[in-house]
Amino acid sequence: xxxxxxxxxxxxxxxxxxxxxxxxxIEIMQISPNFLIVTAxxxxxxxxxxxxxxxxxxxxxxxxxLVGRTLGWYAMxxxxxxxxxxxxxxxxxxxxxLIPMFFAFFSxxxxxxxxxxxNSFLKGYRDILxxxxxxxxxxxxxxxxxxxxxxxxxxxxxxxxxxxDYIHARL
Amino acid sequence: xxxxxxxxxxxxxxxxxxLFVLAAFTASEDSKLSVVRNVLTVPLTPMQTGIQxxxxxxxxxxxxxxxxxxARKENEELKLQIQEMERQLEKVQRLxxxxxxxxxxxxxxxxxxxxxxxCNIISKEAGIWFExxxxxxxxxxxxxxxxxxxxxxxxxxxxxxxxLLSSKVVxxxxxxxxxxxxxxxxxxxxxxxxxxxLRTRGLCRLDxxxxxxxxxxGDKVETSGMSSLYPKGIIIGEIVEIxxxxxxxxxxxxxxxxxxxxxxxxxxxxxxxxxxxxxP
Numbered sequence: 537x538x539x540x541x542x543x544x545x546x547x548x549x550x551x552x553x554x555x556x557x558x559x560x561x562i563e564i565m566q567i568s569p570n571f572l573i574v575t576a577x578x579x580x581x582x583x584x585x586x587x588x589x590x591x592x593x594x595x596x597x598x599x600x601x602l603v604g605r606t607l608g609w610y611a612m613x614x615x616x617x618x619x620x621x622x623x624x625x626x627x628x629x630x631x632x633x634l635i636p637m638f639f640a641f642f643s644x645x646x647x648x649x650x651x652x653x654x655n656s657f658l659k660g661y662r663d664i665l666x667x668x669x670x671x672x673x674x675x676x677x678x679x680x681x682x683x684x685x686x687x688x689x690x691x692x693x694x695x696x697x698x699x700x701d702y703i704h705a706r707l
Numbered sequence: 708x709x710x711x712x713x714x715x716x717x718x719x720x721x722x723x724x725x726l727f728v729l730a731a732f733t734a735s736e737d738s739k740l741s742v743v744r745n746v747l748t749v750p751l752t753p754m755q756t757g758i759q760x761x762x763x764x765x766x767x768x769x770x771x772x773x774x775x776x777x778a779r780k781e782n783e784e785l786k787l788q789i790q791e792m793e794r795q796l797e798k799v800q801r802l803x804x805x806x807x808x809x810x811x812x813x814x815x816x817x818x819x820x821x822x823x824x825x826c827n828i829i830s831k832e833a834g835i836w837f838e839x840x841x842x843x844x845x846x847x848x849x850x851x852x853x854x855x856x857x858x859x860x861x862x863x864x865x866x867x868x869x870x871l872l873s874s875k876v877v878x879x880x881x882x883x884x885x886x887x888x889x890x891x892x893x894x895x896x897x898x899x900x901x902x903x904x905l906r907t908r909g910l911c912r913l914d915x916x917x918x919x920x921x922x923x924x925g926d927k928v929e930t931s932g933m934s935s936l937y938p939k940g941i942i943i944g945e946i947v948e949i950x951x952x953x954x955x956x957x958x959x960x961x962x963x964x965x966x967x968x969x970x971x972x973x974x975x976x977x978x979x980x981x982x983x984x985x986x987p
Contacts, residue, residue, distance in 0.1 A: 607743065
């Protein structure tokens with residue numbers, strides 16, 4: 537259990553590090569992907585509902601700290617989105633690569649749109665069309681493509697963890 | 708009690724409520740609860756510095772051959788420029804002495820003690836919403852919230868959050884930023900604001916231009932010193948477009964900052980607020 541927590545915590549730290557450094561270097565047309573959302577969705581796709589919700593919470597808190605504004609909004613968005621994914625993921629055929637792509641795309645849309653609604657709550661939504669087409673949509677597409685790389689990695693990490701726990705439980 | 712925590716719905720509602728409380732307490736920029744942020748930023752800072760350093764090295768080596776070609780042409784141009792500048796420098800030095808003497812005569816107060824601290828940008832990407840970047844100095848180096856940040860080209864922004872080893876800087880093109888500015892030519896006060904659409908192109912907008920003022924493309928904009936935030940007379944940028952709405956009395960202008968935010972690597976922080984705290 538201790539090892540599990542250590543591995544998962546370092547997964548969060550590593551994703552934050554990648555997001556804050558590499559993400560900016562691979563931007564296309566000034567839009568950079570969001571590794572934290574992609575990883576949180578990938579985790580949510582292969583775990584139970586509460587576990588994925590809390591992993592989403594920690595990824596969200598990491599994003600909040602990186603952004604440097606009010607703590608808690610990204611955490612709440614990702615918590616709720618990952619909870620929803622965790623509730624339905626039993627019914628999915630997860631070997632199909634379109635599944636993580638689909639979920640990464642729509643989760644990014646939902647999370648960023650929720651964040652926009654919360655963050656400009658009192659400023660008004662004058663630029664909503666521009667925000668949708670020029671910021672949220674390109675980022676969601678980028679995230680969807682990125683999930684093809686991130687999802688197998690996350691699955692591999694969890695398989696290793698489960699195998700390790702299984703062997704130790706037998707001993 | 709234990710059964711309550713096994714109820715999923717209860718746990719979910721509790722977490723969401725707790726997040727609301729956390730957001731309420733961390734909403735202000737210098738809130739005490741921001742200490743929590745150090746959990747992530749302290750271990751991350753040295754690694755970010757390392758990766759950013761390696762990245763810059765790689766970028767430099769890629770650009771090496773391109774730079775070598777342009778360097779020769781630039782060298783000749785620069786030599787001419789140096790000659791010109793030396794001539795100007797003599798003039799400026801003479802004026803400086805004169806200015807100091809006159810200032811002493813008038814007993815002018817200097818507005819800010821210019822205690823500069825240089826620093827590197829270690830991370831730029833923070834989602835799609837904000838123009839915020841991270842620098843590698845923090846409260847350990849005496850940085851405080853709202854300290855102005857400048858580069859050799861002009862005004863960059865202000866410090867918004869301070870952690871132990873790093874801090875966040877909000878640039879002037881961010882939607883939450885607004886600067887009391889002054890038109891260099893006519894000395895009129897205007898307000899410089901970030902705009903959701905313009906910031907993606909690295910521009911910002913100039914509001915509240917008085918209707919009787921004659922502004923034109925190419926006019927320079929500088930800080931006014933009216934707010935306590937920014938020192939007076941720092942160059943901000945240049946007007947590139949003036950937009951007049953028909954039927955509306957006022958109009959606004961689009962300003963291109965003299966700082967190129969995409970290629971910014973090193974900045975300097977003016978320590979203002981830390982200085983004030985020391986005073987009784």
